[in-house]
Amino acid sequence: MKVKLVKNILEANDRIAEENRKIFDEHGIFVINMMSAPGAGKTTLLEKTIRALKDTARIGVIEGDIATTRDAERIEATGIPVVQINTNGACHLDGNMIREAMDDLPLSAIDLLIIENVGNLVCPAEFKVGEDAKVMLLSVAEGDDKPLKYPLMFSEASLLLINKIDLIPHTNFNMAKVKKECMGINSMLDIIEVSAMTGQGMDKWHNWLQQKFAL
Ligand SMILES: Nc1nc2c(ncn2[C@@H]2O[C@H](COP(=O)(O)OP(=O)(O)OP(=O)(O)O)[C@@H](O)[C@H]2O)c(=O)[nH]1
Numbered sequence: 001m002k003v004k005l006v007k008n009i010l011e012a013n014d015r016i017a018e019e020n021r022k023i024f025d026e027h028g029i030f031v032i033n034m035m036s037a038p039g040a041g042k043t044t045l046l047e048k049t050i051r052a053l054k055d056t057a058r059i060g061v062i063e064g065d066i067a068t069t070r071d072a073e074r075i076e077a078t079g080i081p082v083v084q085i086n087t088n089g090a091c092h093l094d095g096n097m098i099r100e101a102m103d104d105l106p107l108s109a110i111d112l113l114i115i116e117n118v119g120n121l122v123c124p125a126e127f128k129v130g131e132d133a134k135v136m137l138l139s140v141a142e143g144d145d146k147p148l149k150y151p152l153m154f155s156e157a158s159l160l161l162i163n164k165i166d167l168i169p170h171t172n173f174n175m176a177k178v179k180k181e182c183m184g185i186n187s188m189l190d191i192i193e194v195s196a197m198t199g200q201g202m203d204k205w206h207n208w209l210q211q212k213f214a215l
């Protein structure tokens with residue numbers, strides 16, 4: 001019974017996500033669902049990316065957090081449209097939440113919408129929101145055992161950004177092992193090493209975005 005219930009919830013969510021996707025397509029918006037454990041650097045990466053690309057593309061952001069408008073305030077400071085969703089306890093965004101947030105965005109004036117999901121390495125990977133691609137961050141400070149322990153997000157993502165590479169000298173993070181294990185989970189996964197803090201590798205991430213849709 002419980003299994004059936006979970007399946008129904010996911011199917012209902014898939015339908016709403018599909019409707020969201022149609023609305024985004026009608027407006028010609030490319031949508032990224034950005035996911036990671038808490039603190040991997042999603043908002044920092046977004047702040048840098050927006051500042052680098054906002055003259056080339058019209059970017060909008062939806063921020064998902066359990067509580068506070070802190071991340072939306074950081075994005076607002078870059079001067080682009082942003083909406084904050086507070087899930088009040090839920091560990092992920094779902095299609096319905098995005099459907100409601102859309103009403104507060106100028107969809108006709110956005111080419112690239114980046115949805116920062118709730119910081120969590122598990123639940124966000126289970127719920128589609130209407131995205132074109134899932135982009136995942138893993139920071140080197142989290143440890144190199146994460147792909148095999150939390151495989152779903154790695155298997156769902158199109159791109160893995162390995163962030164905070166400036167900290168590698170202070171960790172025992174084994175880059176080669178992580179890449180090999182990620183490939184074992186998802187052989188289609190693109191992987192780019194970045195430091196949102198120093199800017200290292202950020203041009204490669206921006207190129208990836210440009211290739212996915214014509215900025
Ligand atoms: N050294 C270093 N620190 C970073 C880097 N990227 C982010 N940080 C720091 O990591 C901390 C968390 O960054 P956020 O961007 O808030 O992380 P987040 O993934 O948005 O966090 P949640 O939204 O809470 O899940 C901040 O103190 C950042 O300054 C990086 O590349 N290198």
Ligand SMILES: [Mg+2]
Pocket residue numbers: 042043044071116
């Ligand atoms: Mg954040």
